[in-house]
Structures are given as C-alpha cells and as structure tokens.
Amino acid sequence: MGKAGTKGVSRADRERQIVDVAVEEFGRHGYAGVSVTAVARRAGISKPLVYSYFDAKDGLYLACVQRVGALLVDAVAGARARSGSTGHALDTLSALFTAVEQCPYAWSVLYDPAPPWAGAAGEAVRQYRERLAEMGAAGAARLLDRAGHADPLDHQLLNEIWQYTVTAVMRWWAEHPEQSAAAMAERCARLLTALGGG
Amino acid sequence: MGKAGTKGVSRADRERQIVDVAVEEFGRHGYAGVSVTAVARRAGISKPLVYSYFDAKDGLYLACVQRVGALLVDAVAGARARSGSTGHALDTLSALFTAVEQCPYAWSVLYDPAPPWAGAAGEAVRQYRERLAEMGAAGAARLLDRAGHADPLDHQLLNEIWQYTVTAVMRWWAEHPEQSAAAMAERCARLLTALGGG
DNA sequence: GGCAGGTAATTTACCCATCAGTCAATTCGG
DNA sequence: CCGAATTGACTGATGGGTAAATTACCTGCC
Numbered sequence: 001m002g003k004a005g006t007k008g009v010s011r012a013d014r015e016r017q018i019v020d021v022a023v024e025e026f027g028r029h030g031y032a033g034v035s036v037t038a039v040a041r042r043a044g045i046s047k048p049l050v051y052s053y054f055d056a057k058d059g060l061y062l063a064c065v066q067r068v069g070a071l072l073v074d075a076v077a078g079a080r081a082r083s084g085s086t087g088h089a090l091d092t093l094s095a096l097f098t099a100v101e102q103c104p105y106a107w108s109v110l111y112d113p114a115p116p117w118a119g120a121a122g123e124a125v126r127q128y129r130e131r132l133a134e135m136g137a138a139g140a141a142r143l144l145d146r147a148g149h150a151d152p153l154d155h156q157l158l159n160e161i162w163q164y165t166v167t168a169v170m171r172w173w174a175e176h177p178e179q180s181a182a183a184m185a186e187r188c189a190r191l192l193t194a195l196g197g198g
Numbered sequence: 199m200g201k202a203g204t205k206g207v208s209r210a211d212r213e214r215q216i217v218d219v220a221v222e223e224f225g226r227h228g229y230a231g232v233s234v235t236a237v238a239r240r241a242g243i244s245k246p247l248v249y250s251y252f253d254a255k256d257g258l259y260l261a262c263v264q265r266v267g268a269l270l271v272d273a274v275a276g277a278r279a280r281s282g283s284t285g286h287a288l289d290t291l292s293a294l295f296t297a298v299e300q301c302p303y304a305w306s307v308l309y310d311p312a313p314p315w316a317g318a319a320g321e322a323v324r325q326y327r328e329r330l331a332e333m334g335a336a337g338a339a340r341l342l343d344r345a346g347h348a349d350p351l352d353h354q355l356l357n358e359i360w361q362y363t364v365t366a367v368m369r370w371w372a373e374h375p376e377q378s379a380a381a382m383a384e385r386c387a388r389l390l391t392a393l394g395g396g
Numbered sequence: 397g398g399c400a401g402g403t404a405a406t407t408t409a410c411c412c413a414t415c416a417g418t419c420a421a422t423t424c425g426g
Numbered sequence: 427c428c429g430a431a432t433t434g435a436c437t438g439a440t441g442g443g444t445a446a447a448t449t450a451c452c453t454g455c456c
Contacts, residue, residue, distance in 0.1 A: 005423025006431035014431080030312045033230035035415060046433050051417060113311060113369070114228045147392035151385075153374070158389055161366045168362030171311070172355050187349075191356055194345035195393065203449025204405035212405080233441060244407055249443065 015053050015063070018043050023064045027105025027174070030112050031061055062121035068106035069128035075099035076135050089139055089162070093188050096166065097173075097181035104177065107170040111163060133159050213251050213261070216241050221262045225303025225372070228310050229259055260319035266304035267326030273297035274333050287337055287360070291386050294364065295371075295379035302375065305368040309361060331357050 009017075021042045025034045036057050040047040054060040079095030100106040110132075115125050140158045144150070173184055207215075219240045223232045234255050238245040252258040277293030298304040308330075313323050338356045342348075371382055 003422065004431085004433040006425070007423095008425070009431075011431075028312070030228055030230060032228060033312050036417085037415070047416090048418080048434090049432060052432080055417095057416065108311075113306075114226070114231050144389075144392055147388075149388050149392055151388075154385060154388060157367065157370050157385060158392075160370045161363055161389070164362040164366030164369075165359055168359045169355065172358045176351070187352060187355060190345075190347055190349075190352060191342075191359070194342050194347055194356075201448065202405085202407035204451065206450075207405075209404075234443090235441070245442090246408090246444075247406060250406085253443095255442065 011053065014045070014049070018045070018050060018053065018060070019063050019067055022060050023068060023103065023109050024105050026061060026064055026112065027108035031115050036060065058116060058119045058121045061116065062119075062124055064109050065121055065124045065128065068100075068103070068109045069124065071099055071103065071106055072096065072110065073128060073131050073135075076132060080135060080138075090185070090189055090192060092136070092139070093166070093169070094181075094185040096170075097184045100170070101181045104170070104174040107166060108174070111167050129163075133163070136162055209251065212243070212247070216243070216248060216251065216258070217261050217265055220258050221266060221301065221307050222303050224259060224262055224310065225306035229313050234258065256314060256317045256319045259314070260317075260322055262307050263319055263322045263326065266298075266301070266307045267322065269297055269301065269304055270294065270308065271326060271329050271333075274330060278333060278336075288383070288387055288390060290334070290337075291364070291367070292379075292383040294368075295382045298368070299379045302368070302372040305364060306372070309365050327361075331361070334360055 018039065022034075022039050025039055025042070034057075036050055037047050039060070040050050043050075050060060054063055075095045075098075076092055079091045083091045096107070110125060110128055112125075116122050117125075137155065137159055140155055140162065144154055144158065169184070169188060173179060179187075216237065220232075220237050223237055223240070232255075234248055235245050237258070238248050241248075248258060252261055273293045273296075274290055277289045280293075281289045294305070308323060308326055310323075314320050315323075335353065335357055338353055338360065342352055342356065367382070367386060371377060377385075
C-alpha cells in the first residue's frame with residue numbers, strides 16, 4: 001500500500017464509498033459483529049481515515065442508518081402517496097424492492113435486532129423505525145378495525161410482525177440476488193394471495 | 199468473592215445455571231454481542247469455570263443451542279402429533295408459547311441472524327433450524343398447493359417468513375412478560391383470523 | 397469415628413490477538 | 427504554499443483462552 005498523501009478522492013466520494021461497504025457489513029454481521037478495521041480494509045483505505053470522517057464506530061453506523069433510513073422512508077412515503085389510503089401492503093413492498101435493489105442490506109441495517117441503543121445512532125434508529133411504523137400502522141389498523149379488534153397491543157404486535165416479515169423477505173433476497181425487484185414483488189403477491197389476505 | 203475452592207455446586211447444576219444466563223445473553227445481544235466474561239459475571243462465577251465446562255465461546259453457544267433446540271423441536275413435534283396433519287399454524291404457535299414460557303429468549307438464540315456458521319455450534323444451528331423448517335414446511339406446502347403454486351422458491355421464502363414471524367412474536371413477548379402463554383395464543387389467533395388466513 | 401489422599405470445583409494471574417480510538421507526519425491538488 | 431486527504435505507528439481496554447494453585451468434598455481404611 002502506498003504511503004500517506006491524498007489520492008485525489010473528494011471527501012464526499014470517499015464517505016459514500018465507505019458507507020457503501022459499511023452498510024453491507026452492518027447488514028450482514030450486525031453492529032457488534034463489525035470491526036472498523038475490516039470496513040476500512042474492504043474499502044481499500046486505512047482506519048484513521050474512517051475515524052477522520054465519521055468520528056467513531058457509532059458515527060459510522062449513524063451515517064449508514066441515515067442513508068438507509070432516508071431511502072426506506074422515501075420509498076414507503078412515495079408508495080403511499082401514489083396509491084392513496086387504499087394502498088395495500090403489496091404496494092409498500094413493491095416500492096421497497098425497487099428502492100433497495102442496488103442496496104440489498106439497507107433494511108437489515110435499520111432492523112439490526114441488537115443495535116447500540118445508546119448514542120446518536122440508536123436515537124436515529126428509533127426515529128426512522130418510528131416513522132416507518134407510523135406509515136405501516138395505517139394498513140394494520142384498517143385490517144384490525146375491519147375485524148373489530150381494538151386492542152392497542154394487537155396493533156403493536158401486528159406492526160412488529162410486519163417489520164419482521166419484511167426483514168425475512170429482504171434477507172432472503174440478499175441471498176438470492178439473481179431475483180429482480182419485479183420478480184420479488186410478483187412472488188410476494190403470490191404468497192400474500194395464497195395466505196388469503198388482500 | 200472468596201478465594202478458590204469448590205462451593206459444593208455440582209457440575210451439572212453449574213452448567214444448567216450458566217446456560218440459563220447465557221441463553222438470555224445470546225438471545226438479547228446476539229452471539230457477537232456477548233462476552234464470556236459478562237456471562238460469568240452475571241452467573242456469579244469466574245470466567246475460567248465457564249471455559250472449564252464449555253471449552254470455548256462456541257461451546258457455550260452450542261450448549262445453549264442444544265437446550266433451546268431440543269425444547270423447540272419437542273414442542274413443535276408434540277403439537278403436530280396431537281393435532282395430526284391438519285394442524286394449523288396456531289397449534290404450533292400455541293405449543294411454542296407454553297414451551298418457552300419460562301425461557302423467553304429460547305427462540306431468539308436459535309434464530310440469531312448472525313450466528314457463527316463455522317464450528318460445531320453453527321452446525322447445530324443448521325440442523326435444528328432444518329428440523330423445525332421441515333415440520334413447518336408441511337403447513338406451508340398445504341397453503342401453496344391449495345393455491346396452485348408449485349415454485350420451490352416460493353416454499354423457501356414462505357418458510358423464511360414464517361420463521362421471522364415467530365421471531366417477531368417471541369421478541370415482542372420477551373418485552374411484554376406480563377402476557378401469559380394463553381393470552382399470547384389468543385392474541386395470535388385474533389391476528390391470524392383478522393388477516394383472513396386459516 | 398477420625399484421618400489420608402484422590403478428585404472435582406473454583407479462582408487469581410496471566411498471555412496474546414484484536415478492537416476502538418489517537419497523533420503526528422506525509423503527500424498531493426488547487 | 428496552504429489545506430485537505432491519507433497513512434504508519436501507537437495506546438489503553440477488552441476479548442478469548444490458559445496454567446497453576448487453592449479449597450472443599452468423598453471415599454476407603456483403621
């Protein structure tokens with residue numbers, strides 16, 4: 001490896017590139033399973049550069065959370081805007097698929113089951129999850145109200161189930177990258193109708 | 199914190215006790231997020247004792263996987279035996295609830311999203327998940343065949359979704375310990391019928 | 397019933413790799 | 427020539443793992 005000295009890569013580009021590999025690492029191994037050294041190595045740079053740009057492991061994770069959080073929130077918001085309040089779960093899923101087609105581990109980063117709850121990154125995780133949950137809650141509420149169930153805990157649990165369902169689909173997709181976003185949407189449509197739900 | 203010397207606790211008892219806390223730790227923080235030192239501290243003993251009994255972190259995890267694996271496989275097998283091949287998902291869920299009522303993190307240990315795939319523990323994880331998936335696959339196959347879908351990948355994905363759904367319910371339950379197993383079963387029955395599936 | 401001695405339980409103190417994080421120096425681009 | 431990009435080399439802490447010593451229990455024997 002060459003010595004010190006700039007290589008002509010702008011900070012913005014380098015940050016993007018680092019976050020690229022960090023998102024994959026965090027998505028694959030979870031926060032605790034990732035070492036900053038490994039991220040730097042896979043990005044082809046040295047560890048101090050990561051710290052110079054992101055300040056701490058938590059800061060690096062924060063950057064990842066913000067990227068994928070924005071991506072996912074925009075996708076879901078867009079889907080809801082397009083299909084109005086009658087939008088079904090499939091529209092949301094479909095929008096998510098096209099949004100994360102180039103970033104298969106986006107969802108897994110935000111839904112790491114054991115993220116660092118303390119610190120700025122944890123706060124961001126809470127906020128993004130909250131926003132996504134709110135948007136998904138409308139659909140859940142429609143389903144439950146239609147069936148006459150009003151228990152707020154039911155709503156909570158149904159939301160959780162929905163989030164983990166998406167996690168399942170996303171992780172399966174990450175291991176079957178040959179599937180296109182459209183194919184995934186079709187497949188999920190098949191499964192959903194087979195389950196008898198609308 | 200006395201010095202060295204036995205405290206009159208048999209190896210079997212001590213192992214049980216260590217696995218008790220290890221299951222909770224692994225379930226809460228995931229394999230990578232757990233330190234053997236922390237397990238030992240929470241168990242009120244010293245780290246070398248853990249190594250003397252379980253040989254390595256992987257060995258400790260293996261012991262946890264075997265305990266919860268047996269618990270879960272027995273529960274599901276029992277449910278299937280009782281309700282025959284017409285058993286629905288709810289019977290399985292209900293059996294799982296009563297089985298893990300005293301061990302809320304059992305499922306999360308076996309379904310750690312980033313377990314150490316290399317080594318004996320990883321092998322055990324694969325095997326137990328396989329057995330549970332086989333037993334669950336019957337139900338999934340029935341659903342999909344009824345709808346005329348034969349794609350084996352659909353079966354795979356539906357299985358994955360089922361497992362993550364259970365994960366969601368189990369983790370939600372772990373954070374709402376005041377709910378009884380029966381209450382959880384009822385709640386899931388409500389949700390399932392609200393979703394329109396049988 | 398008391399005592400020698402093997403065995404099982406348990407700890408203190410240590411080793412080495414890795415990890416998060418820092419400093420000072422170096423090199424290039426504008 | 428200044429500022430930004432970049433690194434090798436370092437530190438303190440922690441993690442997995444080990445060696446050796448200490449204490450208690452148990453068994454057979456007188």
